[in-house]
Amino acid sequence: MPPRIGIIGCGSIGSLYAAHLASVAEVHAFVRRPEHARTLNEYPIRVTGLHKLEGKIHATANAAEFPDCDLGIVSCKATQTEAALGPVAHKFKNGAVLSAQNGLGCEEIIADMTKTKVIRGTTFMSGTRHSDNHVQYELDTETWMGPFEPTHTPFSVVKTAADWIIASGLKAVALEDARPAQWSKLIFNASVNSVAALTELPHSAHYAQEETFADLGHLLHSLINEGKDVAKALGITLHEDPWEMNKIGARTDHPPSMLYDIRHHLRTEIDFLGGAIAREAARINHPAPLHTALYRLIRGKEESWTFESKGHATA
Amino acid sequence: MPPRIGIIGCGSIGSLYAAHLASVAEVHAFVRRPEHARTLNEYPIRVTGLHKLEGKIHATANAAEFPDCDLGIVSCKATQTEAALGPVAHKFKNGAVLSAQNGLGCEEIIADMTKTKVIRGTTFMSGTRHSDNHVQYELDTETWMGPFEPTHTPFSVVKTAADWIIASGLKAVALEDARPAQWSKLIFNASVNSVAALTELPHSAHYAQEETFADLGHLLHSLINEGKDVAKALGITLHEDPWEMNKIGARTDHPPSMLYDIRHHLRTEIDFLGGAIAREAARINHPAPLHTALYRLIRGKEESWTFESKGHATA
Numbered sequence: 001m002p003p004r005i006g007i008i009g010c011g012s013i014g015s016l017y018a019a020h021l022a023s024v025a026e027v028h029a030f031v032r033r034p035e036h037a038r039t040l041n042e043y044p045i046r047v048t049g050l051h052k053l054e055g056k057i058h059a060t061a062n063a064a065e066f067p068d069c070d071l072g073i074v075s076c077k078a079t080q081t082e083a084a085l086g087p088v089a090h091k092f093k094n095g096a097v098l099s100a101q102n103g104l105g106c107e108e109i110i111a112d113m114t115k116t117k118v119i120r121g122t123t124f125m126s127g128t129r130h131s132d133n134h135v136q137y138e139l140d141t142e143t144w145m146g147p148f149e150p151t152h153t154p155f156s157v158v159k160t161a162a163d164w165i166i167a168s169g170l171k172a173v174a175l176e177d178a179r180p181a182q183w184s185k186l187i188f189n190a191s192v193n194s195v196a197a198l199t200e201l202p203h204s205a206h207y208a209q210e211e212t213f214a215d216l217g218h219l220l221h222s223l224i225n226e227g228k229d230v231a232k233a234l235g236i237t238l239h240e241d242p243w244e245m246n247k248i249g250a251r252t253d254h255p256p257s258m259l260y261d262i263r264h265h266l267r268t269e270i271d272f273l274g275g276a277i278a279r280e281a282a283r284i285n286h287p288a289p290l291h292t293a294l295y296r297l298i299r300g301k302e303e304s305w306t307f308e309s310k311g312h313a314t315a
Numbered sequence: 316m317p318p319r320i321g322i323i324g325c326g327s328i329g330s331l332y333a334a335h336l337a338s339v340a341e342v343h344a345f346v347r348r349p350e351h352a353r354t355l356n357e358y359p360i361r362v363t364g365l366h367k368l369e370g371k372i373h374a375t376a377n378a379a380e381f382p383d384c385d386l387g388i389v390s391c392k393a394t395q396t397e398a399a400l401g402p403v404a405h406k407f408k409n410g411a412v413l414s415a416q417n418g419l420g421c422e423e424i425i426a427d428m429t430k431t432k433v434i435r436g437t438t439f440m441s442g443t444r445h446s447d448n449h450v451q452y453e454l455d456t457e458t459w460m461g462p463f464e465p466t467h468t469p470f471s472v473v474k475t476a477a478d479w480i481i482a483s484g485l486k487a488v489a490l491e492d493a494r495p496a497q498w499s500k501l502i503f504n505a506s507v508n509s510v511a512a513l514t515e516l517p518h519s520a521h522y523a524q525e526e527t528f529a530d531l532g533h534l535l536h537s538l539i540n541e542g543k544d545v546a547k548a549l550g551i552t553l554h555e556d557p558w559e560m561n562k563i564g565a566r567t568d569h570p571p572s573m574l575y576d577i578r579h580h581l582r583t584e585i586d587f588l589g590g591a592i593a594r595e596a597a598r599i600n601h602p603a604p605l606h607t608a609l610y611r612l613i614r615g616k617e618e619s620w621t622f623e624s625k626g627h628a629t630a
Contacts (some may be wrong), residue, residue, distance in 0.1 A: 198513050199615035201622060206615055213597065214590070219611045222604070253624040275529070282528065289537070293605055294612075296534045300514035300521055307516060309568040 006069035009076025022055030063087035103272030118148035146178025187227030321384035324391025337370030378402035418587030461493025502542030
C-alpha cells in the first residue's frame, strides 16, 4: 500500500511536492480556499519547466475530510503555519511532519501543534505558480532533511521520507544533522531578504559590490559574517558559505520573497529569518547588532502600513 | 548703512531668514526659478504663524545681478549646495557665509567654493512654505552659530552675524565652539531620519518604545549611543542629549524630511547625516556599524528608483 502524504499549503512549493509525490503516494492537500480544493479534485496538477508531468491528488478545505497521514509536508509561508496546519494538526500523530519552509522556528510551532515527530527541512527548490493546478518548476535543488532534535525523530523516519521524495523524481538528502544546511540557507536568506525588504532592490549586483564606502556588498558581507559568528557560537558548522551563495544570487536580479511581501504590504517572514538569528543570538547572549537592527526596521515598516497619526500635526 | 545679506535657497528656512532680516538689512535672495525671483521682487514675503510680518527683499535667478554681500546664509538642501551656491560663490569674498543646513559636511563645501570665512550653523527652526512668498513660522528655536575652524573665522564675525539675526526678531546664539550643538542635532537628526527613510513611519511613539525585543526604540537608542560614542572619540562634548530630543519628537508624529524625500523619490541628505557619522567614524578608525549599515541601505534604496534589470529573470 502506498504511503499517505498530506500537503499543508499548496502554493508553488507544495504543488511541486504534491504533483511529484502523486506517482508514489496517495496525496492529500489541505488548502484554504474551497474552489482551490475543487480544482485539484477535478484536474491533475500540471508541472512544466524542468519536469513535465501531471499528478492527481485529493484536496479539501474541510478538516473533517482530511485523513490520517504517514507524512505531512508543511509548505505554507512561515507566518501562516498556525492557521494552515491548525485544523488538521492531529492527523499526523502516527506519522511525521516535514517543514519545507523558510528560516528557523517553524519546526517548533509544528512540534507544538502536532505532538508528533518533526523533520527539519530546507529547500531552495523554486517554481512559479501559474494557476491553482499549474506550476512551472524552475530550480531543482535538493531538499535537505534531518531529525528535529526536540522530538527525537529517528533518522530512519527521515530516511524513509527522503526516499519517497527521491522516488517521486525530486532531489532530497537525509542528514543526521540538518542544522548546518538549514543555517547556511538561513544566513543567506535572512541577509538577502532583509536588505531587499529595506532597499526594494532585487538580488542584483549591488549585493556583492564592495568598492566604495557606500557599497551595499559591505553590508551583506557584515550580515553574513555576523550570522556565521552566531552559528559558530551555537556550535553549528555551516554546510555552504552563504557569502558564495550571495555572490551567485547577485547575478540573477531575482526578487527575494520579502520584496514581494513589502511591495504588496503583506506580513513578511522576518520573524523566521533575520528575527530568528537575532533571537537565537540574544538567547545565548551573543551580539548580532546588524540582524537585530534590520529586524526592527522591517517590523517598523510593517507597522507603517496601518499607522494612523492620533491627531498630531503631520504636515 | 544696513548690512547686505544674501540668502541662498529661499525655501521655508530661507524665507524665514529673509523676511525677518529685511527689517535690519538689505536682503538679496539667489533662487533657481526666475518666476520665484519675479514674485519676490513684486511682493513682500508674508510670515504667518508664530510671527506675523511682511519683509520686502530683492531676488534674482541671474548670478550677474547678485551683489557682493556682507553675510551669506545658505539654506538650501545639503545635496544642492554646489548647484545653488556655485554661480554666486565669489560674492562673499569680503564677508562671511553661514550654513543653516542639515547635518555635517556643508561647511567644507561652502569653504571650498567661496574661499571666505564660514560659520557653522545649526537650526531647528521650522516652517511650512505655502507659496513662493508665504511661509508659516512653526518652531522658533535658536540658530546655534560658531566659527568653522578650518577658515579661522573670528568669533567677532560670528557675533555680528548673530546680532543681525537677533535684531531681526529671530533667535540666535553665538558660540565659541558650535560643534557640540551641531553634533547633538546631527546625532538626533541622523538617527530619526535614517529610521524614517527605511520604515516610512513618521516620528511616532514607535521611536521611543522599548518594551518588547522587536521595538524600534531599542534601535533608536543604539543609533544615538553609537553617535555619542563617535562624538566622544572626536573630543566633542554634546550640547543636549539626542535621546531626550528623540523622546520629545516621538510625541509629534512629525514626518522627518527624509521621509518626504523617500516618498517622492528625491535624493536624500543621508551623506550629510548618517553617512557623515559613518564617514567621521571611519576616518578615526572608530566603529559605527549601525549608522554605516543604515547609510548603505538608504543609498541602496535611492538606487532602486532607477535600477533596471539587465535582461535577467525578474519573475
